[in-house]
Amino acid sequence: xxxxxxxxxxxxxxxxxxxxxxxxxxxxxxxxxxxxxxxxxxxxxxxxxxxxxxxxxxxxxxxxxxxxxxxxxxxxxxxxxxxxxxxxxxxxxxxxxxxxxxxxxxxxxxxxxxxxxxxxxxxxxxxxxxxxxxxxxxxxxxxxxxxxxxxxxxxxxxxxxxxxxxxxxxxxxxxxxxxxxxxxxxxxxxxxxxxxxxxxxxxxxxxxxxxxxxxxxxxxxxxxxxxxxxxxxxxxxxxxxxxxxxxxxxxxxxxxxxxxxxxxxxxxxxxxxxxxxxxxxxxxxxxxxxxxxxxxxxxxxxxxxxxxxxxxxxxxxxxxxxxxxxxxxxxxxxxxxxxxxxxxxxxxxxxxxxxxxx
Amino acid sequence: xxxxxxxxxxxxxxxxxxxxxxxxxxxxxxxxxxxxxxxxxxxxxxxxxxxxxxxxxxxxxxxxxxxxxxxxxxxxxxxxxxxxxxxxxxxxxxxxxxxxxxxxxxxxxxxxxxxxxxxxxxxxxxxxxxxxxxxxxxxxxxxxxxxxxxxxxxxxxxxxxxxxxxxxxxxxxxxxxxxxxxxxxxxxxxxxxxxxxxxxxxxxxxxxxxxxxxxxxxxxxxxxxxxxxxxxxxxxxxxxxxxxxxxxxxxxxxxxxxxxxx
Numbered sequence: 193x194x195x196x197x198x199x200x201x202x203x204x205x206x207x208x209x210x211x212x213x214x215x216x217x218x219x220x221x222x223x224x225x226x227x228x229x230x231x232x233x234x235x236x237x238x239x240x241x242x243x244x245x246x247x248x249x250x251x252x253x254x255x256x257x258x259x260x261x262x263x264x265x266x267x268x269x270x271x272x273x274x275x276x277x278x279x280x281x282x283x284x285x286x287x288x289x290x291x292x293x294x295x296x297x298x299x300x301x302x303x304x305x306x307x308x309x310x311x312x313x314x315x316x317x318x319x320x321x322x323x324x325x326x327x328x329x330x331x332x333x334x335x336x337x338x339x340x341x342x343x344x345x346x347x348x349x350x351x352x353x354x355x356x357x358x359x360x361x362x363x364x365x366x367x368x369x370x371x372x373x374x375x376x377x378x379x380x381x382x383x384x385x386x387x388x389x390x391x392x393x394x395x396x397x398x399x400x401x402x403x404x405x406x407x408x409x410x411x412x413x414x415x416x417x418x419x420x421x422x423x424x425x426x427x428x429x430x431x432x433x434x435x436x437x438x439x440x441x442x443x444x445x446x447x448x449x450x451x452x453x454x455x456x457x458x459x460x461x462x463x464x465x466x467x468x469x470x471x472x473x474x475x476x477x478x479x480x481x482x483x484x485x486x487x488x489x490x491x492x493x494x495x496x497x498x499x500x501x502x503x504x505x506x507x508x509x510x511x512x513x514x515x516x517x518x519x520x521x522x523x524x525x526x527x528x529x530x531x532x533x534x535x536x537x538x539x540x541x542x543x544x545x546x547x548x549x550x
Numbered sequence: 551x552x553x554x555x556x557x558x559x560x561x562x563x564x565x566x567x568x569x570x571x572x573x574x575x576x577x578x579x580x581x582x583x584x585x586x587x588x589x590x591x592x593x594x595x596x597x598x599x600x601x602x603x604x605x606x607x608x609x610x611x612x613x614x615x616x617x618x619x620x621x622x623x624x625x626x627x628x629x630x631x632x633x634x635x636x637x638x639x640x641x642x643x644x645x646x647x648x649x650x651x652x653x654x655x656x657x658x659x660x661x662x663x664x665x666x667x668x669x670x671x672x673x674x675x676x677x678x679x680x681x682x683x684x685x686x687x688x689x690x691x692x693x694x695x696x697x698x699x700x701x702x703x704x705x706x707x708x709x710x711x712x713x714x715x716x717x718x719x720x721x722x723x724x725x726x727x728x729x730x731x732x733x734x735x736x737x738x739x740x741x742x743x744x745x746x747x748x749x750x751x752x753x754x755x756x757x758x759x760x761x762x763x764x765x766x767x768x769x770x771x772x773x774x775x776x777x778x779x780x781x782x783x784x785x786x787x788x789x790x791x792x793x794x795x796x797x798x799x800x801x802x803x804x805x806x807x808x809x810x811x812x
Contacts, residue, residue, distance in 0.1 A: 415564060
């Protein structure tokens with residue numbers, strides 16, 4: 193089970209008009225717990241209007257710096273990112289889970305490797321941590337960073353990247369690709385799509401001799417870059433992806449509506465939604481589990497352990513009430529949002545709607 | 551929901567995910583199921599094989615069998631950790647089912663799941679002595695190698711990486727089995743026993759590839775978790791095994807193989 197620990201804000205720096213760089217400090221006793229590997233992220237939680245929101249932000253510092261620093265770009269309608277940009281200040285305390293994430297490869301100090309990095313917008317944050325770590329800990333390696341943004345004003349860490357480049361001349365090169373600057377500006381204007389990548393890879397970037405590529409940004413950009421990298425000879429093992437932000441809804445979701453008190457009827461009308469299809473069936477209360485009823489109706493619901501341990505069968509109760517016998521896998525906040533383990537859940541109300549798609 | 555749809559498109563076009571936070575609910579369910587199938591099969595396989603270690607004719611064979619058991623547990627642990635990232639209680643998981651439990655030798659469950667775990671159906675059948683264990687290990691070992699190679703291209707990057715690391719150990723298990731099997735087909739009598747075991751296990755291992763045109767395959771493909779249809783993988787395996795059994799002189803005599811599951 194995940195645990196949260198308090199982190200205090202030690203620095204808030206406004207980086208661009210819509211982004212902020214925040215540095216945190218753990219309590220002395222938690223310091224070891226908050227050690228990280230480059231490219232990992234922190235997950236924060238905070239209640240907004242009584243609803244707990246969790247948001248993950250990549251650490252943008254190098255491994256040896258041992259500084260919990262994240263970049264937060266304001267998302268349209270985003271509760272957490274808006275609050276962080278406008279209200280968060282030094283001395284505030286936020287709760288966070290220890291760093292986690294897999295967007296990294298082991299550093300090998302004696303190797304001379306060629307790295308490629310592709311960042312779109314706030315996708316720069318984990319890449320900055322990776323770039324810093326490689327430059328500091330793999331002294332014979334070099335890094336080429338391609339960084340796509342809407343315009344020059346939205347480039348996060350612009351000065352910091354510039355400084356890094358000057359500090360490591362010949363080892364770090366940065367290519368900015370800007371959408372809105374000078375539409376006919378040639379190679380370095382436009383979006384990071386397939387055509388742009390092909391053009392860059394032909395002339396500016398030697399993909400065939402690259403060892404590893406890291407991509408973080410919006411989905412279409414990541415697909416375009418990965419596909420073109422493969423055209424130029426890289427394989428799956430050499431390409432690391434990190435998808436961020438888009439998987440996270442901007443606003444707090446509403447918890448399942450409160451259930452009406454159970455009636456005396458002994459059967460329940462259950463509607464089960466899977467892959468966009470709703471099937472309604474009648475099942476006895478307190479008898480079959482929701483999962484058993486779904487299986488009996490030939491609904492191919494996901495499950496594995498049927499013991500409340502693995503959470504494969506997780507679904508959301510959209511309407512009505514169920515009773516969950518055992519739960520070793522869902523956390524309190526998931527249960528509050530309406531998630532249940534269907535292998536352990538029996539209907540209590542006359543009607544339930546269970547959604548596996550949410 | 552639109553987030554999910556966009557993400558499905560991303561995944562079906564070769565996009566990768568690297569953390570549970572980005573996994574849409576249905577993707578999460580299928581990914582967990584896939585991981586549970588692997589973990590349960592490794593746990594059940596190790597438990598079944600552990601029982602035959604002492605049946606090994608010499609110390610070398612027993613070492614090989616113990617190593618296979620040991621590494622299958624290590625491999626299970628590796629993938630179970632990833633399930634843990636998604637919230638599974640890994641401590642309880644290992645003890646939620648009697649992994650050594652088997653059905654009667656003549657039970658017929660096809661490719662269906664049985665009991666409360668997700669092990670592949672082949673791991674519900676009991677092993678009958680040393681030769682039988684070695685034959686099963688060779689046939690299933692080759693199947694596992696083909697299946698893992700498929701999963702190693704999956705869209706959940708931490709799992710794909712785990713499978714890439716696991717693949718060589720499973721390939722080695724099949725090789726160890728083959729080394730053992732070569733010693734067990736030296737006489738006509740021994741060959742008859744090995745042939746009988748091969749005839750028993752072949753349709754049961756074949757069933758572990760799943761059926762042609764399976765709806766789940768389509769779902770997994772949409773999520774970027776699969777890319778080669780079940781029947782293509784099964785056919786690849788059949789070709790390899792036919793050649794191998796032929797070379798060892800234990801190919802089934804025409805019409806002797808039971809069942810038509812394959």
